[in-house]
Amino acid sequence: MIPPLHGDLENAPRAGKCTLPGNVEIEGLITFKKELLIDGKVQGQIISGGALTIGENGVIRGKIKSKSVTVHGKVRGNITAERCELKANCSLQGDLRAERLIIEDGATFIGTSENTLASTVENPEFAWDRGPSGSL
Numbered sequence: 001m002i003p004p005l006h007g008d009l010e011n012a013p014r015a016g017k018c019t020l021p022g023n024v025e026i027e028g029l030i031t032f033k034k035e036l037l038i039d040g041k042v043q044g045q046i047i048s049g050g051a052l053t054i055g056e057n058g059v060i061r062g063k064i065k066s067k068s069v070t071v072h073g074k075v076r077g078n079i080t081a082e083r084c085e086l087k088a089n090c091s092l093q094g095d096l097r098a099e100r101l102i103i104e105d106g107a108t109f110i111g112t113s114e115n116t117l118a119s120t121v122e123n124p125e126f127a128w129d130r131g132p133s134g135s136l
Contacts, residue, residue, distance in 0.1 A: 022057045039073075056089075071107075078111075 039055030
């Protein structure tokens with residue numbers, strides 16, 4: 001089989017979900033557009049506007065910035081996402097910034113978390129200072 005020319009790759013339709021299996025180790029920067037499942041080892045940065053899933057055998061050492069992150073394996077580094085889900089038996093050592101965070105029973109999380117929606121929601125401890133709507 002003849003490998004496609006570089007120009008042919010640029011015009012090919014984008015793949016949907018991609019997988020990095022358990023026998024793959026990567027050091028460096030990973031970028032992707034849609035969905036990626038990592039069941040191997042990555043040392044470096046992961047950046048995406050898509051959905052990242054770290055499988056049960058996945059081990060990530062580095063910064064993650066993605067629209068959605070689901071962790072089944074181990075992450076040592078900071079995560080920034082719109083949605084982050086920490087599954088039972090996973091491990092996250094690092095800080096987490098997310099609009100939505102789901103932590104299942106049995107997940108290990110060592111770090112700090114910041115709800116990035118908090119700045120758009122009225123602070124409840126100061127809401128009682130105001131009277132009913134329209135009063136001074």
